[in-house]
Amino acid sequence: MLKILKYSFFDLIRSRWSYVYLLFYLLLSFVLLFLNQDLSKAVITLMNVIIILVPLIGTIFGVMYYYNSKEFTELLLAQPVKRSSIFLGQYLGVALSLVMSLVLGLGIPFVFYGLFQSSAIWNFSLLLITGAMLTFIFTALAFNIALYNENKIKGFSYAILLWLFLAVIYDGLFLMSLIVFETYPLDKFTLIATTFNPIDLSRILILLKLDIAALLGYTGAVFQKFFGTNLGLFAALSTLMVWVVLPVLNIARKAKKKDF
Amino acid sequence: MLQGYFKSILFIVFFFTGATSLYAQIEVCENCSYSSIKKAVAEARSGDTIHIKKGTYRENKIIIDKPLYLKGYDYPVIDGLKKADIINVFADSVRISGIKLINVGASYTEDYAAIRVSKAKNFILEDLILEKIFFGIYLEKASDGIVRNNKILGDAVSEHNSGNGIQLWYSKRITVKENLIQKVRDGIYLEFADHCIIEDNISKDNLRYGLHFMFSNDDAYAQNVFENNGAGVAVMFSKRIEMRANQFRYNWGTASYGLLLKEINDAEIVENIFEENTTGINIEGSNRVNYLKNTFKNNGWAVKVRGACYENKFLENNFLYNSFDVSYNSKLNNNLFLNNYWSSYTGYDLDEDGFGDVPYRPVKLFSYIVNRTPETIILMRSLFVDIIDFSEKVSPVFTPDNLVDKAPLMRKK
Structure with missing residues (x-):
């Protein structure tokens, strides 16, 4: 598995798109920091960008890589290598190279502008952790989609649809249901509904940093406990972990059974 | 005019130099002829000064019924033994300074206070330290007094069995300044108190309000700091209040406000700073209030307008990084927003x-x-x-469509 991981990883970091991705983040954070010297403000802006962009890039890259390296995968399958290690190796290769672009692209400008002397370091680490988690989750989801769909076009459309659903449509449905059922006690439902969407979970991590004053304005013991203590942070992070583990397990399961 | 001033100053100088010789100086300490403050007060004549030396005096219900000056040295402690009021002032022109008062009695039927001033004028209460109190300084039907530079530290746990730091009840023309008030129920409470000035105080960590107005008119409060109070600052049922250059900070919670305005008319709210409150200002039934040059920073809601608020003006305020700048619960708007700076403004200035x-x-x-x-x-x-939000911005359906800042500032003031 490690060999395949290494191969995929180096294959990707040699590719043009990784550099474009890296450059994009470099440019974004340099421009943000140049316009606004305040590190914590820049972190906040980046958080907003990351929860939308990282899932999109993760999904597209994942699907693209799977379809592009399909012939190579088939070649590997003829060798005495475990199936799960082929696919997991590829998956980790893609995800790690994306995470590396993200970490370097955001990290270099911030270190350059004095991250280690600033109080924003915790928020920044949270930003990187959220970004990395989202990359792992959405690359895994993309691999799942690709494994289930032989047809490239179909796979791509499903991937984009998945992103659109989780980034926009889910929240729309969520909002509608909250308004329709507003006469019922909703706070438990609200918290549970967010756990079904990794983008919402990452958003909550940001809210906990940014809008805690407004969040505490809502009267409800469940909310108070969730947001008022560290419970919210840990719950959101651990649910994100679950979101990484489940799709990865499914990749391994599906790869074992699939006919090539 | 100038001559008149000169004459009166001369008069005052003569009067007071005369006074020192005329009035007796009484010393109280453990080994002096007076070892009890109560006895010294009872036997003093009008205008005397009582010098209280360092020590602990276990006394309460010290009744001052003539003009006296109680002066403490090195903070002598008067321990009220948790029974009743410690000092009761019933006379005009009383001055108390430099004393530490502890252990006021707590009661569910009486409002015991460390110092109670009743129906008196021209008093000065200064440099006092109040600890383990029920009520701190209680002014009832008093007027023209000064309460300054006191430290009031309560240990309130729940609202129903705690008292207020400084309470003004039916009092006129009182100045409350440079006090530090912590951990009581309401830091400063005014009820039917008119023409009072509250300035340079720090009121924090109180159970309920840092400052609380009820039915009090023509008062001003300025340069105070209100921090981390249970419910912030409340100004209710009062007219012509001036609020200037105060800081309202870190009031977090569902019923917690930087500033709560209820039934307030003709007030001026100028140059205040609201920072990291759940709600910066909560406005209900308040009319003709001018909000000028205030800064709202990192609040959940900067301004929450509840209902029945007319003819209010919001001019030249800074709204910086609030989760919500303004919240309205009706489609009707009769208030003016003009020339404010909004950090989330995305327009241009050609x-x-x-x-x-x-x-x-x-x-x-x-x-x-x-x-x-x-x-x-x-x-x-x-x-x-x-x-x-964007689609609503383009064509407002649910929010009041005349609620706009027609000329927002491009740079913050």
Whole structure:
């Protein structure tokens, strides 16, 4: 598995798109920091960008890589290598190279502008952790989609649809249901509904940093406990972990059974 | 005119130099002829000065019924033994300074206080330290007094069995300044107190309000710091209050406000700073209030307008990085927003006059939704919410369509 991981990883970091991705983040954070010297403000802006962009890039890259390296995968399958290690190796290769672009692209400008002397370091680490988690989750989801769909076009459309659903449509449905059922006690439902969407979970991590004053304005013991203590942070992070583990397990399961 | 001043100053100088020789100086200490303050007070004559030396005096119900000056050296402690009021002032022109008062009695039927001033004028209470109190300084039907530079430290745990730091009841023309008040129920409480000045105080960590006005008119408070109070500052049922250059900070909670205005008319709110409160200002039934040059920073809601608020003006304020700038619960608007700086303003200024060319709409559709269904707050900063906010901005349906800042500032003041 490690060999395949290494191969995929180096294959990707040699590719043009990784550099474009890296450059994009470099440019974004340099421009943000140049316009606004305040590190914590820049972190906040980046958080907003990351929860939308990282899932999109993760999904597209994942699907693209799977379809592009399909012939190579088939070649590997003829060798005495475990199936799960082929696919997991590829998956980790893609995800790690994306995470590396993200970490370097955001990290270099911030270190350059004095991250280690600033109080924003915790928020920044949270930003990187959220970004990395989202990359792992959405690359895994993309691999799942690709494994289930032989047809490239179909796979791509499903991937984009998945992103659109989780980034926009889910929240729309969520909002509608909250308004329709507003006469019922909703706070438990609200918290549970967010756990079904990794983008919402990452958003909550940001809210906990940014809008805690407004969040505490809502009267409800469940909310108070969730947001008022560290419970919210840990719950959101651990649910994100679950979101990484489940799709990865499914990749391994599906790869074992699939006919090539 | 000038001569008149000179004459009166001369008169005062003569009067007081005469006074020192005329009036007796009484010393109280453990080994002096007076070892009890109560006895010294009882036997003193009008205008005497009682010098209280360092020590602990276990006394309460010290009744001052003639003009006296109680002066403490090195903070002598008067221990009230948790029974009743410690000092009761019934006479005019009383001055008390430099004493530490502890252990006021707590009661569910009587408002025991460390110092109670009743129906007296021209008093000065200064440099006092009050600890383990029920009520701290209680002024009832008093007037023309000064309460300054006191440290009031309570140990209140619950609202029903705790008292207020400084309470003014039916009092006129009182100045309360440079006091530090902590951990009581209401830091400073004014009820039927008119023409009072509250300035340079720090009131924090109180159970309920840092400062609380009820039925008090023509008062001013300025340069105070209100921090981390249970419910912030409340100004209710009062007219012509001036609030200037105060700081309202870190009041977090569902019923917690930087400043709560209820039934306030003709007030001026100028140059205050509201920082990191759940709600910066909560306005209910308040008319003709001018909000000038205030700064709202990192609040959940900067301004929450509840209802029945007319003819209010918001001019030249800074709204910086609040989760919601303004929230309204009706479609009607009779208030003016003009020339404010809004950090989330995205317009441009082509003629470079410093004012944006595109009007700014401070009320977002999402804040309207959150008002209706509070749970939806969890969707804040979602892309979907940004999209509906944008569409509402383009063509307002749910939010008052005349609620705009026609010329928002491009740079903050």
